[in-house]
Each structure stands twice: as structure tokens, then as C-alpha cells.
Amino acid sequence: DSVPVVGDAPMFPDRLATLIGDLADVDSRNIAVGGTLSTDWVPGSSYFENRLRPNIADADVIVISVGGNDITSSLDANALQNIDKAIEDTYALVADIVENIRDMAKEIRSVNPDVDIVYCLYVDYGTASIYPWGIASAFLPEGTITNILLSARDQVPSDENIILADLFGASQKLDEPLDDYLYDALHFNDKGQTMYAQEIFVSLGGVLIGDSPLGGSPRTPLNTRPSYSYSK
DSSP: OOTTTSBSSSOHHHHHHHHHTTTSOOOOOOOOOTTOOGGGGSTTSHHIIIIIHHHHTTOSEEEEOOSHHHHHHHOOGGGGGOHHHHHHHHHHHHHHHHHHHHHHHHHHHHHOTTOEEEEEEOOOGGGOOSTTHHHHHHHSOTTHHHHHHHHHHHHSOGGGTEEEEEHHHHHTTOSSOGGGGBSSSSSBOHHHHHHHHHHHHHHTTOOBOSSOSOOSSOOSSBSOSOOOOOOO
């Protein structure tokens, strides 16, 4: 969608390449198309076959950002006439979006079984006050936008090796308002692009100690807090 191609340059895929560039040689290819739906990228679609498929075999990591346009394109003036139904339909649409992502991942792995697939969950736009989010919050029951995104996070399948870049969770832990990271209502400024790159980097297991090569108020050290688990 447009998140990787609209906003303050360099875009987050280039910033991610900069972070990984200290560890490996990087060939970063940003094939995003603004305005596209998740259905535009399912196997058999023009974008999947002509833009994505030629890049799959040689890829180590594929980062997916789709779904937001599915929701915004489904809403119109009629939604205001029956808000409860519009919310119900949106929850159903989230399930369809996740299914489309699963179909993409399945076909990607049929070509390249070893590739890492990352899905970028959207930030919690429900915490933004920039237009139109402030107005939307006035019409919607409290927490609606946040809960829809939570539903999306819960449905991303953990058993199918789709790595979740949890921008939703990250945006809830910011020291500043989310508006400070936005270029416009949907896209990201310098600080936001760096946040995106860092969260994807962390989701891939990246650790940054010392000075960051990125602008946009980077966090450092990054991902150095230990975590533990055990099994019987």
C-alpha cells in the first residue's frame, strides 16, 4: 500500500536496509503501490504475478504492508447511517484481509520455502487526533479503532511463520503523541519512518548497540532486553 512510498524520505524500507547493512550486503526492492488493496496482491493478481513473483526466489525477507485501503474503501457516507453494522462489517473484513495475507504467504513459500515473511500491523490510529481520526472518534464508540486493530493482531497466524512487526504495540509505548510521528493522517514523517524501520528490525531479531545510523530520533540501544522461556 502507500505506507512504504508516501511520507518523509528515506522511506522505512531504505532505513531498514541501512540497519541491516551493518550485518550483510543488502539489495532492497520497494515494490509497493499506493492505494492498493490486499486483494490486489493475492496469487494470480497482476501485482503479485508481475511485481512480487519475480522477486521471490532470491529474497531473504519479504515485508508486507496491506489492509488499510481495504477498510477505508469499504466505508462511505452510508456507514454513518448504521455505525453498528459498519463496525460489524469491518471486523469481518479484517478476517478477509488476514486470509489474503495467508494466501500470499503460502504461495510465496511454495516458491521460496526459506524466506522470512514479515507483516506490518498498522499503528494505533485510534490514539491520533490529526484529521480525520479526531472526528472519527467522536462518531464511533470509544476504543473502536483500537479494538479493530487488536482483532487484526490476534488473527495473524503465529503457527504459519508469519513474523508480526507490531507497530500497533510500539505506537502505544511512544513517549510522544502519535501525531508527532505522522506525515499526514495515514503516513509517516522522519520520526515515524525510523520507528517503522526499527520495529521491523527488532521483529527479525536485530539488536543495535551504540550509535544508530538512522535519523528520526532513533532508539539505542535497541532490542537488548533479555527474554526467557521454558518448556517441560
